[in-house]
Amino acid sequence: MSVSLRPYQKSDVDNLRTALQGGARRVLFEASVGYGKSVVIEHLAAAYSAARRRVWVLSNRSAVVGQLRDRAGGMPGVEVMTVQAADRRRAALAADPAHLVLADEIHMGGSGPQYGRVFDCAPGATVIGFTGSPRGSTFEVLPAHVPGRDAAWLTQQGYLSPLRYVCPDVLDMKGVRKRNGDFDPAAAMARMEEGKIFGKSLETWREFALGQPSLGFCVNVKHAMETADAFRRAGHKCEVLVGKDSDDEVREKIAFLADGGLVFSVDKVSAGFDLPDLRAIISLRPSESEQLWVQQLGRVARAADGKDFGLVLDHVGNGDRLGTLTEKRDWRNLSKTRGQRKAEDGSNLATRTCEECYHLFEAGPKKCPQCGAALEKDRRIPADESVRLRAIEADELEARRSEAKALRKRQGQSIRQMSGWLGFDKAVANMKARHARATRQGDDLVREFAERELRSYGRAP
Template identity: 30%
Template sequence: MADPFKLRDYQGELITQTRDALREVNSVLLQCPTGGGKTALAAFMAGSAAKRGNRITFGVHRRELIKQTAKTFDKVGIPYGIIANGFTGDRHQLVQIASIETLRRRLDWYPRPHLYIPDEAHHAGAATWAEVIDSYANKGPKGEPSAKIVGLSATPERLDGAGLGRWFQKMVLGPSPAWLIDQGFLSPYRLFAPSMPDLSGLKKNGADFARGALGERMAGASIVGDVVKTYRELAHGRKAMVFCVSIKHSLAVVEQFQRAGYRAAHIDGDSPNRDELIAAFESGKIEVLSSVDLVSEGFDLPAIEVAILLRPTHSLSLFLQQVGRVLRPVYAPGYDLETREGRIAAIAAGPKPYALILDHSANTIDREKGGRGHGLPDDERPWSLEGRERKKRGAGGEDEEAAVTTRQCPQCFRVHRPAPICEGCGFEFPSMGRTVKELEGELQEVERKTAQVERKREQAKAQTLEDLIAIGKARGMKNPHGWARHVHNARNQKTQQRYAR
């Protein structure tokens, strides 16, 4: 691959825009999607500022992210110290990688930085984060000048949708996930929502579900069993990361996968053998790695081929952080990664031609259908320092948002953008309008759901390709032969997969 310190063209443009913004204000939020290279941007900014004799502090909130950032800085030759419990620091280095919690307690131990870069800056509203940012944004106790602040985030808003304008004065927007996928910087994906949990009556803790009750509900035998069954049908043998609600929930999932004959393991922030587990997962010795929040933010593990979502959440940020883990591409060697065509060919030839997302949490499903309504990973989202616009209140007193336009195939459970035919199995959706039928002089409405069931039954009864073609012609399709072949081939493929197991 190319020199890791060589910025991509769009990254260079983001650096230029950020520098221009810092000439006008002291605090800037740099938004860039998960997998867009935020750590590389931070390394470039830190290295450039240090060459001019400036002090830089890069703030993170997890021990794993300290190690990951340190590896990146090592690769590009940036000397650094570490401010965190359990690490030997070096106060003489201009660049410091800091645990934000430790940094808050030691603000007066180190000289104030000229540039402070908090990673995952959507947490800025948390007390610890806000205290550090406010301290550096103001002059020091001895009149030291305020620092320049560049926050990094893929999802620049708080859990409740509130903006971050209290801490940042300008926002620099990066490319969209859809553009990064099209250019080969992220992997294409397929998304299925094979089952939906019943979360009625669950209590909330703030704006999201209360973890205790949610963990008990999601650890039910029927849900976990369905997860293993779906993995076997859609992702057998591919490296999967499971996102769970709690450690207890994660351990239950691991046990079920192991009973089914899969090599599965649990990993969390306190696992003493984290590095060994990750190495085993990358090599294929472990097929399924189950976690809670360890890999939700800033965790770079391109080997993940399948993301299994078992954590229902109202947080758009948490949802995008989780699905972003599986969108990182794995490039096959021998291709020109400097061109879009080379990157796309390298993904297609590698071990992960596409990412697979199994959304058992219904996070992608529209709210009107009982889901969380976050939409697809590469939907366009209008990020703003003011946050999301508040919508009208629903019957339960909660703020409602406009419905996210996703469609789920009732036949193969694939979730996709609205289309008349499922892009996965060829299922033809009934007309969005209602069918009106005349019986004995009276008009009676046939609800869409009823019509949909009838059409599905009719299609299921078709045993041969000719039967399917006849149905396509009867429905007035423009290309009944093509649709019939698509459905027929999909059936044959499923049958072959069953016998192969």
């Protein structure tokens, strides 16, 4: 079976082949959302199938597996399955191991140990993991790294739609409890209710995306249901997509969405979901995960005929916190470089938000690219730099205190201080003696101090 690759995919696959020929056996193929990773997976599976070699194609999402099965499932020797199913069948798989293992969306949480156990069932196999947003731990499991084209390049070349970010709210998440590296859902909901997000999201969607295929991301099922009810009460038909929905229900709701509808979900469609004509997403789930945010942005970045841009309506400050889709990221060192990429208030230094029209964009222009409003100078500095400057200020303050203490010791007590235990006349006599001694020794600092003291009591030397 021949699979046609785009020129950039062919070039990147050639780089992958070079890495394999150089001895790499566990490889991370990093490529942006919208890259066409499933096409590359199909191409590699077809090549091994033609050579009569066994291939396992894995993902931890059934929706992704369904798409991969449509592409590669009919090839001889190719088995497409969820990693959860593969983990349950380890004994059978180990009895007939694969020569090639292809794992899509390898970054997605919760399945790392399962992937490891499945990989171990084919110890001699070449393993290639695909993702556009790897975690730091992904590089440990797949130490060889082949970078594909990123979102900025794909957008410039027209393979992805440019995104327009409208951010009327920057939800303050400082102090919100975290769990497993992201905001705790219950704590996040409490903070959102304080910010009265519901009404604002309805108003913004009506202004910018009414009648357009729109997908809202919510904190949990309860939040999705409540948000949908609020929109329905305002006269807008909408659906809620949840994990327990049957395949038929999912297809019906996606069809409703494609026809210009509004659907609220949790994270069932964060990855592996492909609707190029999606025109807007409504961000109602505050997150600290750049992986999750990038995957959500990728849903609306798919290019389509007549689609000038994808719209991101961000009501929870994710863009301000986590940046844009096309921002350059060092995924391997994301946590280590956070203090260099973020200001002390948690805002992302690579982006700015116009106070006039609320559009967020990558930092650099002196005017808002959307409305043309003049921008004040960005005076934010990296959080690490703030910490360093505070340490310097603290050191300088301590140095000044020490210097002042040494100076007081060198000058000695004032006339008023000595008067309390020597009496005034003796205190004045001591100060005159100190002045004379400092004059003989050339100690101008002590001499000037003694002279000021004596003059203040009309006893000039």
